[in-house]
Amino acid sequence: MYPYVTGTSVVALKYKDGILMAADMGGSxxxxxxYKSVERMKPIGKHSLxxxxxxxxxxxxxxxxxxxxxxxDNMWDDGNSLGPKEVHNYLTRVMYNRRNKFNPLWNxxxxxxxxxxxxxxxxxxxxxxxxxxxHVATGFGNHLARPILxxxxxxxxxxxxxxxxxxxxxxxxxxxxxxxxNKLQIAKITEDGxxxxxxxxxxxxxxxxxxxxxxxxxxxxx
Amino acid sequence: xxxxxxNWSPYxxxxxxxxxxxxxxxxxxxxxxxxxxGYNILTRDYSKICKLADKCVMASSGFQADVRALQKQLxxxxxxxxxxxxxxxxxxxxxxxxxxxxYYKRFFPYYSFNVLGGLDNEGKGCVFTYDAVxxxxxxGYSSQGSGSTLIMPFLDNQLKSPSPLLLxxxxxxxxxVEAEAIDLVKTVFASASERDIYTVRRQTRTCYHKCSWYxxxxxxx
Numbered sequence: 397m398y399p400y401v402t403g404t405s406v407v408a409l410k411y412k413d414g415i416l417m418a419a420d421m422g423g424s425x426x427x428x429x430x431y432k433s434v435e436r437m438k439p440i441g442k443h444s445l446x447x448x449x450x451x452x453x454x455x456x457x458x459x460x461x462x463x464x465x466x467x468x469d470n471m472w473d474d475g476n477s478l479g480p481k482e483v484h485n486y487l488t489r490v491m492y493n494r495r496n497k498f499n500p501l502w503n504x505x506x507x508x509x510x511x512x513x514x515x516x517x518x519x520x521x522x523x524x525x526x527x528x529x530x531h532v533a534t535g536f537g538n539h540l541a542r543p544i545l546x547x548x549x550x551x552x553x554x555x556x557x558x559x560x561x562x563x564x565x566x567x568x569x570x571x572x573x574x575x576x577x578n579k580l581q582i583a584k585i586t587e588d589g590x591x592x593x594x595x596x597x598x599x600x601x602x603x604x605x606x607x608x609x610x611x612x613x614x615x616x617x618x
Numbered sequence: 619x620x621x622x623x624x625n626w627s628p629y630x631x632x633x634x635x636x637x638x639x640x641x642x643x644x645x646x647x648x649x650x651x652x653x654x655x656g657y658n659i660l661t662r663d664y665s666k667i668c669k670l671a672d673k674c675v676m677a678s679s680g681f682q683a684d685v686r687a688l689q690k691q692l693x694x695x696x697x698x699x700x701x702x703x704x705x706x707x708x709x710x711x712x713x714x715x716x717x718x719x720x721y722y723k724r725f726f727p728y729y730s731f732n733v734l735g736g737l738d739n740e741g742k743g744c745v746f747t748y749d750a751v752x753x754x755x756x757x758g759y760s761s762q763g764s765g766s767t768l769i770m771p772f773l774d775n776q777l778k779s780p781s782p783l784l785l786x787x788x789x790x791x792x793x794x795v796e797a798e799a800i801d802l803v804k805t806v807f808a809s810a811s812e813r814d815i816y817t818v819r820r821q822t823r824t825c826y827h828k829c830s831w832y833x834x835x836x837x838x839x
Binding site for chain 1: 687
């Protein structure tokens with residue numbers, strides 16, 4: 397069992413008013429960049445935002461499960477609605493259950509949201525490993541983005557600084573993750589709801605002098 | 619056409635160490651706060667301790683998803699017990715339940731290395747130590763997890779427990795007072811974190827005392 401069409405990293409952090417999440421719009425088919433407009437972040441209910449990396453079709457399946465979950469929640473019509481903590485718990489149980497049956501959903505999920513002023517950001521892997529933190533990332537983001545976030549994240553980031561920090565992470569991923577594409581969305585979730593930006597690209601710089609004539613310091617066959 | 623090989627594992631080791639020490643009228647349980655995968659740190663602020671009953675706390679390291687599922691199973695069974703018996707489960711009772719729950723999955727184990735600590739019905743400290751499939755033993759102190767090979771010999775040396783083979787059986791709980799035991803636990807994590815990459819100095823620590831008990835709190839170095 398292995399994945400076919402995959403999305404790469406998702407990066408997210410808590411900021412003053414809620415959660416900011418970023419993901420590019422690529423859907424790779426092995427080493428081919430097959431789909432270039434894949435939305436890998438979706439709002440869930442009133443209070444949550446889900447980002448996914450890994451197999452896109454499994455992500456779509458998860459969205460179908462969550463549609464049903466939210467529908468039944470709404471049908472109670474009792475004024476209460478599932479918050480991000482509850483959705484994260486549900487997803488964790490789904491992922492773990494599939495792992496138990498040796499038929500995993502091949503995704504790493506990031507679930508963020510705000511309910512009653514409480515910010516929440518959690519993640520769950522394809523085998524059910526889950527935790528919450530002030531900043532999370534999937535895949536390559538764990539290697540490249542988290543160290544940047546550990547250094548530069550702090551409580552009560554402004555929206556602009558949060559976006560700047562996320563863009564810094566996404567730029568590094570763009571330079572160094574071969575499955576990354578330069579077309580991304582940044583999503584914001586606050587008490588007021590979810591906003592997912594229009595797709596845009598990051599400015600990149602390829603003229604660093606250290607990379608000009610890279611063999612200069614070590615002439616040889618490699 | 620070669621057969622499709624599975625290239626994912628249902629298990630992962632998220633690392634960490636757990637320790638528990640029993641005294642005459644107290645019990646200290648501690649676990650570090652790092653969660654890792656491979657050579658990466660997933661989070662620096664994760665509690666491996668779970669309160670199962672009023673006087674019974676479990677610290678578990680290993681595969682976090684299995685640990686979580688195990689904690690939920692035990693919590694659910696405890697709730698049923700409370701409904702049926704109108705009381706909390708005692709620590710020895712929970713110890714047996716944990717053993718049975720682990721063995722239930724003998725052929726697809728919970729990859730969870732547990733240490734159970736608390737007070738028995740007389741208010742004396744008790745510690746139970748487990749392997750992944752439910753084999754367990756009541757002891758005076760124990761450690762489990764990635765740092766246990768470093769921690770256990772140190773505890774053996776410092777606590778000088780009588781041999782379990784002696785007849786008549788001698789009490790394994792330590793004569794140390796609670797403050798000394800807590801100090802020992804802090805030292806243990808300071809040492810283990812030097813050489814075990816999966817263990818950090820920072821711990822969550824719970825102390826049960828006969829008269830009152832301290833809710834789990836994050837205590838640093």
